[in-house]
Amino acid sequence: KQEVTQIPAALSVPEGENLVLNCSFTDSAIYNLQWFRQDPGKGLTSLLLIQSSQREQTSGRLNASLDKSSGRSTLYIAASQPGDSATYLCAGGGGTSYGKLTFGQGTILTVHP
């Protein structure tokens, strides 16, 4: 059974800092890894999707990497802004559970001015 863990559970940083969110998964047979952002009481916004054959994806100030052999993914946020404050969720797709996304518990990010 796939298990996904995110570290840290919460992170508070001053505006302008570069930061890294970590995600680890137990089933390396995933077919993709997806990062989401969720604002309080809202739905999930897809940030980046990394297929199992890829090593990283970039979108603006966001960069996500995937290392299947070690079971890890990282989300790098450059020059953080208060508007980046949200919960960040990673989810592994597939493996022994084809068709399913298995989510981590999330990292609550607060960027203060």
Add this chain to the structure above:
Amino acid sequence: DTEVTQTPKHLVMGMTNKKSLKCEQHMGHRAMYWYKQKAKKPPELMFVYSYEKLSINESVPSRFSPECPNSSLLNLHLHALQPEDSALYLCASSQEVGPWEQYFGPGTRLTVT
């Protein structure tokens, strides 16, 4: 357009009521999903539809009844719910079941009294 819409945004229902949640997408996606999210927890998969047929049921109680009347529409019929069923219900869609990006709707906040 990568929009998934859900109605209603909020729903309050008694334990003897029957109500339905609605989800719609016009991206031509053939996979649609229902997730349940409790406060401060990640989303948990409930159902997956592929080409309008139920392909995954995560042992969800029968008081939740999904329906996919066509490729753009997904319903979740609710009957005789319990207070512990109060949660944010999220709908998602993807091109097909498998390694495709999932797009989420804004959710329906359900309160069972």
